Amino acid sequence: MSPFEINFHSKPEVVWLGDHEVPLFVIDDFYVDPQKVRAFAFERSFPDSQAYYPGRHQPLDPGMPGIAPFRVFVSKVLSHATKRNISPESINTDFSVLTTAENALVENQGQPHIDGTPMLGVIYLNVQDYGGTVFFRNRDTGSMTVVSPAEKAHYESVTKSQSEKRPDTYITDSQGAWEKVTAIEGRLNRLVIWPGNVWHSVEVKVPPEQGSLNEKRLTQRVIINRMA
Numbered sequence: 001m002s003p004f005e006i007n008f009h010s011k012p013e014v015v016w017l018g019d020h021e022v023p024l025f026v027i028d029d030f031y032v033d034p035q036k037v038r039a040f041a042f043e044r045s046f047p048d049s050q051a052y053y054p055g056r057h058q059p060l061d062p063g064m065p066g067i068a069p070f071r072v073f074v075s076k077v078l079s080h081a082t083k084r085n086i087s088p089e090s091i092n093t094d095f096s097v098l099t100t101a102e103n104a105l106v107e108n109q110g111q112p113h114i115d116g117t118p119m120l121g122v123i124y125l126n127v128q129d130y131g132g133t134v135f136f137r138n139r140d141t142g143s144m145t146v147v148s149p150a151e152k153a154h155y156e157s158v159t160k161s162q163s164e165k166r167p168d169t170y171i172t173d174s175q176g177a178w179e180k181v182t183a184i185e186g187r188l189n190r191l192v193i194w195p196g197n198v199w200h201s202v203e204v205k206v207p208p209e210q211g212s213l214n215e216k217r218l219t220q221r222v223i224i225n226r227m228a
Contacts, residue, residue: 002066
């Protein structure tokens, strides 16, 4: 049996951030047995990430047992919540582990950022508290999101500025241009999905370089590539 067995008794909810500015889609107790998912994940090889994520990803093939029902379920509940058409084929998923020490961060790693997809989320798969996700307001624009032409121009400026100097820490609290709005707890077996244009960063509570692979901060990413 596939480890990706969904708990259909779990109840989706929408949580609003800021002044009713950003909706998060949350499902606690997502899987029937998250420990099976953890065990399955740590049997994988986790190739190095080729993007800005400060760690490693493990792709999950759409043809893998359990992934097709996973995509169908997520597409149905998100389509209902957003009143948009989100097809199963528009959803990808993979595992991620956080591995990069603060003194090894490059360019925009570990900094508040937005995603290049309409929506993105994670299922937290840690027994201990390794951290969740932090959401920010940019003090220069006064916004939690990047929507207007001015905000998009500002985002390009911020990204360029961050890429020109190596970061020396993960930003997880209010600092400089960033006002921390809230942190979502990385509770075991919790799915959280957010709009791709909201400022956020990974919350780090345990040094990522410590421990073996199965002692790292583990999440399953849920990537929504298209919305109709």
